[in-house]
Amino acid sequence: MHDSIEALTQRICAFRDARDWKQFHSPKELAVAITAEAGELLQHFVWQSNAQSEERAVVHREEIASEMADIAILLLEFAEVVGIPLGDAVAAKLERNESRYPADKAFGSNKKYNEL
Amino acid sequence: MHDSIEALTQRICAFRDARDWKQFHSPKELAVAITAEAGELLQHFVWQSNAQSEERAVVHREEIASEMADIAILLLEFAEVVGIPLGDAVAAKLERNESRYPADKAFGSNKKYNEL
Amino acid sequence: MHDSIEALTQRICAFRDARDWKQFHSPKELAVAITAEAGELLQHFVWQSNAQSEERAVVHREEIASEMADIAILLLEFAEVVGIPLGDAVAAKLERNESRYPADKAFGSNKKYNEL
Amino acid sequence: MHDSIEALTQRICAFRDARDWKQFHSPKELAVAITAEAGELLQHFVWQSNAQSEERAVVHREEIASEMADIAILLLEFAEVVGIPLGDAVAAKLERNESRYPADKAFGSNKKYNEL
Numbered sequence: 001m002h003d004s005i006e007a008l009t010q011r012i013c014a015f016r017d018a019r020d021w022k023q024f025h026s027p028k029e030l031a032v033a034i035t036a037e038a039g040e041l042l043q044h045f046v047w048q049s050n051a052q053s054e055e056r057a058v059v060h061r062e063e064i065a066s067e068m069a070d071i072a073i074l075l076l077e078f079a080e081v082v083g084i085p086l087g088d089a090v091a092a093k094l095e096r097n098e099s100r101y102p103a104d105k106a107f108g109s110n111k112k113y114n115e116l
Numbered sequence: 117m118h119d120s121i122e123a124l125t126q127r128i129c130a131f132r133d134a135r136d137w138k139q140f141h142s143p144k145e146l147a148v149a150i151t152a153e154a155g156e157l158l159q160h161f162v163w164q165s166n167a168q169s170e171e172r173a174v175v176h177r178e179e180i181a182s183e184m185a186d187i188a189i190l191l192l193e194f195a196e197v198v199g200i201p202l203g204d205a206v207a208a209k210l211e212r213n214e215s216r217y218p219a220d221k222a223f224g225s226n227k228k229y230n231e232l
Numbered sequence: 233m234h235d236s237i238e239a240l241t242q243r244i245c246a247f248r249d250a251r252d253w254k255q256f257h258s259p260k261e262l263a264v265a266i267t268a269e270a271g272e273l274l275q276h277f278v279w280q281s282n283a284q285s286e287e288r289a290v291v292h293r294e295e296i297a298s299e300m301a302d303i304a305i306l307l308l309e310f311a312e313v314v315g316i317p318l319g320d321a322v323a324a325k326l327e328r329n330e331s332r333y334p335a336d337k338a339f340g341s342n343k344k345y346n347e348l
Numbered sequence: 349m350h351d352s353i354e355a356l357t358q359r360i361c362a363f364r365d366a367r368d369w370k371q372f373h374s375p376k377e378l379a380v381a382i383t384a385e386a387g388e389l390l391q392h393f394v395w396q397s398n399a400q401s402e403e404r405a406v407v408h409r410e411e412i413a414s415e416m417a418d419i420a421i422l423l424l425e426f427a428e429v430v431g432i433p434l435g436d437a438v439a440a441k442l443e444r445n446e447s448r449y450p451a452d453k454a455f456g457s458n459k460k461y462n463e464l
Contacts, residue, residue, distance in 0.1 A: 041151070079184055110280065151383055
């Protein structure tokens with residue numbers, strides 16, 4: 001089981017550095033790659049209903065796992081490159097979301113915080 | 117320090133469930149949201165050079181951290197919804213990349229594995 | 233009424249050239265900008281149902297028009313930069329789609345051509 | 349030569365209607381598809397330098413034309429579905445950009461209008 005953000009990030013950066021790829025991996029290039037990979041994940045679900053997307057995630061499990069991993073690898077490296085620990089950024093955003101979306105007000109609603 | 121993928125995922129799902137949002141969060145809807153958030157991250161770097169993107173990541177650190185976190189939160193939830201542990205998917209993909217991109221062959225190259 | 237692809241493209245390129253922006257507008261940079269703008273359009277519809285998206289397109293008509301225009305402007309310029317007339321590319325693709333998606337086989341189906 | 353936005357839009361909608369696809373093509377679904385196709389275009393240029401992207405646009409001309417067309421077809425249909433003539437939206441945005449980016453102030457600069 002691979003649960004540590006830091007340990008995964010170290011593996012990713014070691015992989016990159018063994019190939020001398022840091023020269024290609026500016027914040028911009030990583031953001032470009034993240035978006036392109038997100039597009040690949042999204043491609044699976046174009047025109048699908050939500051119910052069909054659940055089925056697809058089962059049938060195409062290997063490919064979906066691979067797309068997920070591509071985004072995660074790039075995002076973990078992005079966080080390292082810009083020097084922002086990803087776990088801390090997530091925790092901080094969750095706290096902000098707690099106040100933006102009070103549970104009672106946001107319950108069962110798909111509105112954005114500024115439209116609640 | 118927030119380093120555990122599982123612990124973060126649990127917080128994210130608790131947040132979601134306290135708002136009864138699972139009904140909106142099919143694999144498809146999560147993939148849509150991930151791509152939209154990736155687009156927001158990318159927006160920071162449009163027309164910028166790579167050097168400018170490094171500077172921007174420093175000057176706009178708070179916003180960049182927030183965009184990173186949005187993608188990560190949605191990706192962690194996506195992994196939970198489709199039942200694929202994200203850390204395991206990352207580790208498996210890194211192994212695959214090791215064989216796709218042998219360090220000696222890929223050293224200093226920005227080619228894709230099928231063009232190496 | 234502005235119906236001519238060529239006339240619009242000429243205006244877009246004149247706008248660009250009056251600002252000496254061609255130096256920033258490589259095929260890659262234009263593709264990055266197109267994707268970032270597509271993300272902005274998509275942002276409007278995150279978590280929305282299809283019915284809600286129809287309503288949103290009415291209520292936020294000005295913003296939607298602006299996002300549509302951003303994508304179109306960049307795509308028209310992209311076509312000019314790579315030297316492929318956009319209208320011809322569209323016509324060629326429609327013909328290809330005619331054979332990929334025979335009307336009788338694809339009728340009422342949201343499957344991809346390779347899954348039909 | 350296919351230069352008329354209206355004529356292309358009519359062909360696209362006839363193609364759609366002959367397959368009874370309007371049921372799948374809400375504004376949201378079209379925005380999802382546009383973004384996924386933009387991601388496919390972007391995929392061509394990930395990790396590439398701007399100079400490499402120019403070369404790639406020549407070598408992979410057929411694929412690039414196909415990706416461009418996919419985005420254009422969906423965008424033309426989107427415009428029809430939301431009832432906003434695309435050419436008019438483009439012309440209106442160009443006028444707005446004229447005042448946002450005065451030629452003398454924006455000359456040779458890659459800054460956004462709100463940072464000029």
